Amino acid sequence: MSNARADRDAHADQRGREIADEQDYLSMLYAKLDDLREETTRRLRTTLRDSGGSPQARTERDISTRMYTDRLTQISAVEHGLCFGRLDLDGGESFHIGRLGLFDEEHDYEPLLVDWRAPAARPFYLATAASRDGVRRRRHLRTSMRRVLDFEDEVLDLDAAEQGSDLGLAGEATLLAKLDARRTGQMQDIVETIQGEQDRIIRASMNGVLVVQGGPGTGKTAVALHRAAYLLYTFREQLAKRGVLVVGPNETFLRYIGQVLPSLGETGVLLSTTGGLYPGVTATGADSPRAAEIKGRADMVAVLTAAVRDRQRVPRDYVEITFDRAPLRFHRKAVTQARTKARRARRPHNLARRVFRDELYAALTLQVADRYGRDLLDPRDLDEISAELRADPAVTAEVEALWPELTPQQVLDELLSDADRLADATRKHLDDAERAALLREPGAPWTAADVSLLDELAELLGEDDAATRAEQDRRQREELAYVQGVLHIMEQDEEIADEERLRVSDVLDAELLAERQQTRSDLTAAERAAEDRTWTFGHVIVDEAQELSPMAWRVLMRRCPSRSMTLVGDVAQTGALGGARSWGEVLGPYVQDRWNLAELTVNYRTPAEIMALAANVLSTMDTELRAPVSVRTSGHEPWTRQVPEEHLAAELPELIAAERASIGDGTLAVLLPPELLADLGPALATSVPGSAIGTDPEGLSSPVALLTVEQCKGLEFDGVLVVDPERILDGSEHGANDLYVALTRATQRLGIVHPGPLPTLLHPSGK
């Protein structure tokens, strides 16, 4: 046997032994996980059996039930890929890293597995040969179904120059294997291969606004979601109460990212579009891009304010009705005075209504009093007249008409469907063409842009919730009295002087207990937040943040008065007409320049061959941004094919089928301008096997998804066919941004089908 061969065999033996050792460790961890599952299930069962007689016992039971259920969800979430790494430190110490922390109760709670979010796990993501942070070796384990398949070692105490690529990637082989894998239509978590620049963002301070700017495929969405998981782990107490909100651009995107946080064991996050943030309203309508842009302008605050003021009416001269068989006049002067007083109260319309009414009824009372001779009446007589006025249907109807109680839905619907009202409210802000773009039928379905307007109106109108609050106070008082009674009995009752319970009553005072009773519910903060428009979140994460309009920003800022926010996006991908051109412009009104910027520079999605083409398009935009550097090549140059428009319907099915065959069992997206998707989409979806309109609920899980550029924001596919790039370019003011987004969706292959000549900026040289 040659020396080389003997070396190879010895190496293989050594590797085999190491895999076997890792397998033993992994099996021990899974056994531990199974024990934990069993123990938690047992405790949950016992808790559920407990009927929870007293309010305190019920509260305890609910809290425990929630805790054990959450724990079980977490345990099942980490089943796949429980442990994925190991760090060997200079001192000879080593520990394993995984999706959750496991401890050895019998040996002083020694850590057996370190949660990826714990501070101790940080070097796994950050250590480099140049900055080792005490790490001698980093090991990436490749596992499947509780079995160790292989591992990749990075020995960091070697010369830095010998290590990996010049992008400074950690665990390069493991990373590239992940990036090359076929896409499923569902985003996957990246805990095993988070890179240094991403880790710094994930673990950045929770205070203040952090903007993450990064080109396509740099992991912004992945980073945003892992940051949510990290923050929930690190600040659990704080965030469990207020919840975390993650905002995405559309429902298709939310479906795409929906599995990431549950796979990390986190369920306390509300995922929503801005159109989904108004409980009770579902935005099913669509605005034209122009109408959406107009509705999103900051000027709409003034327009809505005018629309509300327009409802606070005064008669031209007077209105006359009959009260108590005699005429009663609502004089312009008296109504104007009441209106001025109500407006000066600086309260929302529905709350100021009380001031208006009191003032007006006072004037009407005096008018009626004059019938009898005001001087002859005493205050009690005046009170009586006032009460009669307030009980008279004709009088109350007129008072209501002058300052009506309004709902946001009513004001907005009537504003957008009544040309006169619209003209009055927008006189200073819109021209005729803009007004025409907004005008719609009464009762038309709400759009996402409407939701921001409804939210603004809810603020302007306020809710006269005096009755609800009185009821809540009454219930709170009852609850308090009851709980005080319970605590009193507990203290006196020798029978239940059991230590455990007394300890609970020591630390929980009656008020706290009563409060818990109120919120005692199986709902998480996120679930409660979804039902409450005025809910404020502990942290808000916005993905594709460049797309939001100024009005949508106002909604989000109201939901997050602490301004603990992470905003991820790319101003080069702005598609919405009213979207961001710069982050400073967006944030200035809320935090001036007190926000931090972090940048991501490496593209993990788009191979270099495609990125070269996309970079041509980026360079034509008015931006200083540079295209991110691709971590890999795919070996496939983008292809182009000219197909005259009239032949598209006939030829596209064949081109799609051929492309689908090239990507095997991966996913393909066909990206079309909106009009082409409307024309050809339905026929393609029936004639091309495996294809579906991408926005359908099952759209992303089918092998071929048909989408517009707007709909494909944030998504990725193994192969992409871009149809009619010229029309995408000419389709809007942000045509180049849209084309840039379309070109950067592919992880492997890109084809371009162009009815006219190929746009110059798609020529390989960009000339």
Ligand SMILES: Nc1ncnc2c1ncn2[C@@H]1O[C@H](COP(=O)(O)OP(=O)(O)OP(=O)(O)O)[C@@H](O)[C@H]1O
């Ligand atoms: N560290 C990583 N390890 C493995 N995969 C990664 C890593 N970072 C990013 N990815 C993968 O790269 C792809 C692109 O990531 P992501 O969608 O988060 O990028 P993005 O910046 O939001 O892109 P876009 O701006 O185009 O929406 C995803 O498949 C993601 O899982």
